[in-house]
């Protein structure tokens with residue numbers, strides 16, 4: 001009545017009309033409700049007459065009225081309850097049937113896989129690339145591969161499946177899929193990509209954005225199957241690599257500075273049940289395909305790759321993805337928790353062929369060793385040997401519980417079609433032969449094989465039939481669930497619902513309005529569809545219970561904060577949460593990552609605390625050992641875990657589970673370029689320690705090298721997909737002992753010499769306690785040398801390591817020498833210019849020395865300057881014209897002509913001084929006796945000289961040639 005009078009008090013006609021209509025409507029509805037079903041039927045006419053009465057009252061209006069009716073408090077109807085219980089019974093019966101079908105399907109699938117073999121080997125031939133000719137590998141049919149050997153000989157290999165070069169990713173995955181399905185049935189599984197480097201292992205596993213590989217497809221299939229299976233699963237994702245025999249977590253952010261703590265080592269442990277556990281490996285709970293894919297891409301970016309002769313983005317490690325699945329409400333599964341490993345093995349390579357050296361060689365050797373260990377293990381398993389050599393490599397240790405009995409193993413051997421790769425192809429195929437079920441000498445007869453194939457086909461058909469039935473039942477259950485939802489939400493019986501939905505058939509279907517409410521991206525609420533004056537106030541809302549009913553009906557664990565859009569978009573899969581995830585536990589052991597992203601983390605805390613009541617909480621499972629460390633981080637981040645609010649969910653069995661949203665984990669990488677696209681692969685590795693420019697003693701140097709070694713695997717860690725700018729910034733971090741270098745730019749001999757010179761060099765002004773400056777009057781003609789503690793002698797400066805020609809001049813200068821002078825006397829750049837001018841001007845030695853003295857005053861001793869000068873002149877013996885003249889001569893002629901060389905402009909010194917110079921140099925060689933810095937100096941000069949001559953075509957002039965002898969003669 002209040003409403004009525006308020007409405008009538010309105011002056012506007014329209015509102016009066018609406019109010020009148022509403023009044024009439026409510027009255028009629030009340031009467032209808034009182035007069036039971038018949039009255040409800042009359043409602044339609046009543047509303048239609050009202051619509052006729054006021055033509056501007058549209059179907060939307062009618063629908064709004066329907067909404068109100070639906071949300072009116074409904075007096076307990078027994079009919080309702082009967083409907084509900086009937087539907088529930090039906091659903092239960094159908095679920096039971098599905099479960100029965102699941103058991104049947106599981107059994108059939110297992111029989112099928114047993115028939116196929118628990119260890120299966122596929123072979124995939126890479127397509128020819130541009131410029132490659134047809135090679136010796138021919139895929140005869142779907143199970144035979146022909147290899148053309150020398151002398152017209154051929155060999156046929158038989159595999160469970162052969163994929164020719166034209167095979168698609170779809171085709172490959174269809175063969176892999178049964179194994180993935182068996183994972184949901186509780187079996188452990190391993191899928192390997194094996195083969196020579198550059199044959200397409202990563203292509204098969206990772207794929208491209210256009211044709212995704214096995215890993216993304218597996219993740220998708222797992223989630224799809226999980227939804228279909230009618231059970232709730234907890235899925236966790238981990239990713240690691242085995243690089244040079246070390247395990248590295250690919251989901252943990254890398255420390256950016258040396259002061260950042262290193263993540264704890266990954267340790268392989270065996271639990272009492274014989275299962276393998278990797279201590280400290282991060283395991284992130286994922287609730288849908290997209291989250292898992294993001295983590296996968298993140299891991300791919302951190303993987304170690306490098307450019308090799310065979311592949312520009314060669315994987316230098318074994319990349320291993322672990323997806324663990326736990327299901328608490330399916331006792332018929334083989335085990336409660338099981339896992340699948342997806343392994344992109346490092347490429348096998350013949351180091352002789354790849355000509356790898358240094359780290360590439362070590363990587364190649366480590367990969368080959370572990371591959372051979374893997375071959376041994378699978379071979380032993382096939383032969384059912386009593387001893388399985390799991391312990392021979394980290395790879396087989398990690399996979400121990402996923403390779404044996406009750407596990408499915410799939411090996412995809414990749415071969416190259418190239419002629420030049422024949423040897424590697426034979427090696428790969430022999431490896432495949434070794435691990436496959438059907439061994440030479442035990443080949444099945446054609447009859448047995450055809451019988452087996454028929455049986456497999458039969459099983460396959462049965463499975464497909466069951467799949468269809470399941471789908472049909474699932475659709476039925478879905479319909480019933482929808483009906484049930486409507487019942488509980490509206491309180492109307494099924495018949496009444498039908499009536500009402502019929503009423504609103506002029507506008508959008510009634511269901512749509514509610515669906516829109518549930519699908520958060522259309523944020524329209526039922527309220528917004530009402531005429532404004534009919535919308536409930538805050539007080540009236542609580543009375544009608546409209547919102548409450550809507551929320552509860554649509555999503556039992558919906559947050560009160562109404563963040564519908566996010567949920568509706570992301571949650572497609574029932575995920576269990578861990579009730580024991582309480583605030584005792586914390587977030588991350590990667591303190592460095594937390595530190596680096598502290599701000600982000602704190603920001604996220606707020607979001608997290610809101611989200612905790614939602615169903616889509618993601619979990620990071622950490623090992624117990626790090627609880628204390630995690631706790632501190634957790635407290636720092638201010639995150640609190642909330643126990644699961646959904647009572648139907650079972651308690652978590654992981655004691656050491658902490659709660660963190662996967663999104664937050666990904667946020668730790670927010671500074672990295674987008675991880676949403678296909679992971680770009682680049683060639684950055686931390687390859688070599690870059691020495692600092694300061695002068696160090698050999699002791700200091702050793703200490704630094706040792707400390708660098710302590711950085712362990714993180715020296716080599718990839719910081720992929722970073723912009724050049726970021727890399728440079730990283731290089732400039734003070735105190736950083738290691739830095740990144742491009743693999744395709746190895747340090748040159750010159751770099752190494754320059755580095756060695758710098759590290760050996762001790763200027764007179766920088767001589768430390770252990771070193772004394774001696775003036776060797778008698779032997780070295782006034783040369784100032786450094787007497788090192790170990791008895792070796794060093795000149796005050798190491799000499800140049802090459803000659804350089806100035807653009808505007810016609811002379812060769814030893815520029816590093818000039819730099820050395822600059823370093824030792826600590827002169828400014830302007831003085832430097834003067835040095836070069838004076839030192840190489842056509843003046844005599846005395847002039848030069850006096851000029852130099854003039855520049856440096858007391859800082860540099862005359863003898864020191866003289867020493868520099870003499871050396872520079874010795875190196876600058878040959879001018880450009882002479883070089884050109886000698887380009888026509890033989891080495892012998894050059895050797896003979898060297899003494900006749902006219903002194904260059906910088907060698908205008910008198911006979912006595914020339915003699916002194918020669919004496920100095922000769923004595924220098926004698927005294928150092930081919931060791932120490934003088935010897936290195938001599939070698940460098942020889943190298944410089946030889947380089948120059950080699951450049952002119954005198955290739956037979958080696959390093960042994962005594963350049964100084966040539967001078968004396």
Ligand SMILES: Nc1ncnc2c1ncn2[C@@H]1O[C@H](COP(=O)(O)OP(=O)(O)OP(=O)(O)O)[C@@H](O)[C@H]1O
Pocket residue numbers: 125126127165195196197198199200201202203204311313314315316345346347348414
């Ligand atoms: N089936 C295929 N279809 C199209 N391209 C392929 C196929 N197989 C391989 N490739 C291409 O060959 C190149 C090398 O492949 P990939 O990097 O996957 O080799 P790999 O075996 O993983 O090498 P490595 O062991 O050195 O990491 C890539 O450019 C890849 O796209």
